[in-house]
Amino acid sequence: MAENSAHGLDSAVRREMSSSRAYLAGFIALIVAAACAYLLLESTLQAVGQPAWLIDPESAAEWTARLPEGTNQGLLGLVGAVVAMAGLALVIVAVRPGRRGRRSLPGRRVAVVVDDEVLASALARRARAAAVVRPEQVTVVLSDREATVNVRPTSGLPVRGEDVLAATEAELVRLAPEPYPQLRVRVEGTGVIGA
Structure with a gap:
């Protein structure tokens, strides 16, 4: 690798050996955009006086504010652990360099x-x-x-x-x-x- 750096080729080698995070970033961005589009749809339906398509945003906000009241504590803990593990996995993927074979x-x-x-x-x-x-x-x-x-x-x-x-x-x-x-x-x- 020392010989390659003398000719300025180390960056080319590093680029060829590491994989891009663009696909994962695009997938996460697509999920966030779909969630935002759904929230916009529900908010628009509520603003024009139409019934909610799936979940009324106001009812969902009230339910979230009342958590953990009336919710199974074990289930809530499990959902929290899954969300925390997914977040940790995304942070690790973002920080570690990708490697191609x-x-x-x-x-x-x-x-x-x-x-x-x-x-x-x-x-x-x-x-x-x-x-x-x-x-x-x-x-x-x-x-x-x-x-x-x-x-x-x-x-x-x-x-x-x-x-x-x-x-x-x-x-x-x-x-x-x-x-x-x-x-x-x-x-x-x-x-x-x-x-």
Whole structure:
């Protein structure tokens, strides 16, 4: 990443690796706009002397002012907890940077960003070679901080997890992705019938 910053590419890498909050912000804005439009509709109906469409705004305001009188305390607490959790989740989403399934690789003159699927494919190829199995017998799952290599050996042919771990670790060191995932290898106890 230090090499990229010398050429001014670190902001491009950061932009490619982080996801936009525009969809979530638009969704929340749509909900707020729909609630405001509904309140405007009910207020307009009340102003022209028509019956309320769903809830009379004046009755709703009076009911809210009387809370918690006549309301089940447990239900009120549950609704409050749900609203508080939703608010906390929105604050966390707003503060934490979004992350796409991508990682940066070191490059001297260009910014290199690869999808996690590409990195998983490279790790799976090295794991297959080390375990001497077919492609469908190896899966790699990448998360933010971890890469898990799952190997199903061929029946009767044992697979050494240490060899697979060494080969995939060497591939990770060669590629040097950022953020660098913690590598785990799982060799399943049941094998598949060889072709």
